[in-house]
Amino acid sequence: MTTTPHQDAPTREGGEPGDPREVVLSLSGIHKRFGAVQALTDVRLEVAAGEVVALVGDNGAGKSTLVKVIAGVYQPDSGDIELAGRRVKVGGPRQAQDLGIATVFQDLALCDNLDVVANLFLGQERVKGGAIDEVAMEVEAWRLLRSLSAKIPSVRIPIAALSGGQRQTVAIARSLVGKPKVVMLDEPTAALGVAQTAEVLNLVERLRDNGLGVILISHNMADVQAVADRIVVLRLGRNEAEFYTDEVTTTDLVAAITGASDNVVASRAARGKEQAHG
C-alpha cells in the first residue's frame, strides 16, 4: 500500500454521529529551544476527551520535550496551550496538576528514599486532622497497584528496593491519583513484563472509556496500533504526519517516522524476504 500520509490533521468523512468529541487539550505553534538545539518547531497537538493519541517519532524527535512543556516542567518559547477551549499558562508542575494534567515521565521522577505509598501520593498527600493519613493512602495504594496487576511485595519499602518495571508501575499508578482530565504516558511500557504491558494497555483503554484524554508515547508500533485512535508523528521537532490508526499500515508509520520510504526498517524487511525466497 502506498497511500501518502495526511499532511494535515485528518478530517474523517462522516465522523462518528452523536459523538462530538470535545477537545480537552490543544497545543499550537509550540516552539522550544535548548541552547543551540531547536527541540520543537511550530508543533501542534490536539487531544479530545475519550481519545488516545499516540505520539511517535525517532529518538530525539522531541516527544519528551513536548510532554514536559505540557506538564509545566519546561516553559515553551512561544505557542498556545488550551485546556477545554480556555487558554492556559502552565507555569509549573503544580499548575499542571491543578489543571488536571497527569504525567508519567520517561525518567520516572520518583524519590528513592521514600516508600511506595509516599511516592504515589507525593504532593497530593491525604491529610486527616493536620497529620498525613497513612492508612487511607495505603488502602488506596493497594487498590491502584492491584488494578495494574502490580507485582510489588510491600508498599512500605523504599522505591530504591524495587525493580525497574516495578518502579514504572508505581510511576503509572501515580498518575491516577487525583482526578486527571488528561494523562500523558512517556514510554510507560519500556521496562514492563508481558502481563504488565497488557495491563497498561488495558488501563489506557479504561482511561479512554472514562472520557479522559490520553497521550501515549511509545516506540512499540504494535502497542501504538493496538490502543491509539490517532497517531501523531514528530520528526526532528516538527509535526511530520498524522494518521487515524485504522487507516494506516506499519510501513507508512515507519516511513513517516524515519522520513523516507527506503528506510533501514524497510530494507531489513526486504532483505528478510529475499533470504526467505532465495
Next chain:
Amino acid sequence: MAESTVVKTSADQLDERLIANASDPLGILRAFWARLRGGDLGSLPVVFGLVVISIVFYVKEPVFLSSRNLVTITQFAAPVGIIALGIVLVLLLGEIDLSVGSVSGASAAVMAVQIVNSGRPVIVGIVAGMLVGVVVGLVYAFLYTKLGVPSFVFSLAGLLAFQGVLLYVLGSDGTINLPSDSWLLDFARFKFLTGTASYVLVVLIGLAFLASRLLSQRSRTKAELSAPSTVSILVKAGLLTGGLAYLTYYLNIGRGWSYLWLFFAALVVAMDFALRRTRWGRHVFAVGGNEEAARRSGIKVTRIYLSVFVGCSTLAAVGGILGAAQLTSVSQATGTTDTNLTAIAAAVIGGTSLFGGRGSAYSAMLGILVLVSISSGLNLIGVDSSVRFMVTGGVLLLAVAIDSVSRRARSSSGRG
C-alpha cells in the same frame, strides 16, 4: 515501625516473598537483620556507642554514671542539642549550615543587649534574639534559591560575619552578665522536674504512646491492613514507661529532669512528628531525596528550602539564647569555640545522613548525648581538652564513615 503478627492475611501481606510475614517472631528478627545488612542502620550505631561510652567511663570512674553527673550531662546537652536539631533539618535537604554557632552567639548577644543595656523585658530580648535567627534564615534561603550560592559557601561567610556581629553588638564591654534574678536564668539553671510530678509526666507519656499506637492499630485493622498485635503494643508501651520511670527514679536521686532538657525533648518530639507525619515533613524528605522529582510532583521546592533554612537559624538562635542563660553571660567567645562543630557532629553522629533524605529528629538528641558524655567523661578522668578535641574528631570521623559505608551497602542492596 514493625508491622507484624496478624491473624488473617491482610491486604498488604499477600505477597509470598515478604519475609517478616504473619505471626512469626523469628521472621521479624530476620527482617531486622536483613535491614541492618542492607545498610539501614538508623540509630543503632549511636545507641551502641552510648552503651560502650557508659561502660568505658564507668569502669575508669564510677562517678560518671552517678545521678548527679547524668543530670548535669542532660542539662548541658540541651542548648547545643537544640542547635543540632536545626542542623538535622538542613542535612535532610543535603545542605549544610556552618554558621549555626556564630548565629547562636550573635542572637544571644542581641538578647543580652536588649535586656541589660536597653533595660527591656526578658521576653523582648528573647524575641529580638530569635528574630536574628529568622532574618539570617531568610537571607540564606534567598542566597540559595534565588542566586544559587552553595550552602557551604554562604554559611562559611556567615560563620565569619556573625562572629563579627557578636563582637560589634557586645561593643567595648566584651562581656554582658545577664541579670541573675530573671526567670530565663532560673529556667535554664535551677528548674527541675522531680518527685510526684516527674512520675506523673512519665505515666502521661506512656499513656499517650499507648493511645496513639492503639488508635493506629484500630484504624489499620478497620482498613483490613496488617496491624501490630495488642500484646506487642502493650509490651512496647510497658517497656517505654518502665524505662522512663527507672531513669526518672535514678535522676531524682540527684535533682531530677532539668526543665531545659525537657524543653529540648519536647522540641525533638514535635520535630519528629512534623517530619514524619505532616505534609511539610514528607516534602522535606522528598526534596532531600530527589529534588527534581519533588518539583515535578508539584511541591513548592523553594518554600521547603525557605522553611528549613529559617528553621535551622531560628533553632540556632534559641539554642544560643538558652546556652547564654545557662552560663549567665554572653562573652566574645559565645558560640565561637566548638559550638558549631559540636552541633553538626551531633546530628551526623546521631545517624542523620550527610547525603540528604535520611535521618530523624532523634538523631540530634542521641548525638549530642554521645558528645557531651564523652567530654564529661574525659573531664572526670582528668584528661586535657586537647585529648577531648581529638576524641571528638575521631568519633565524628567514625560516624561519617559509618554513614558512607551504609550508604554504599544500601545502594548495593537496593535500599537507596
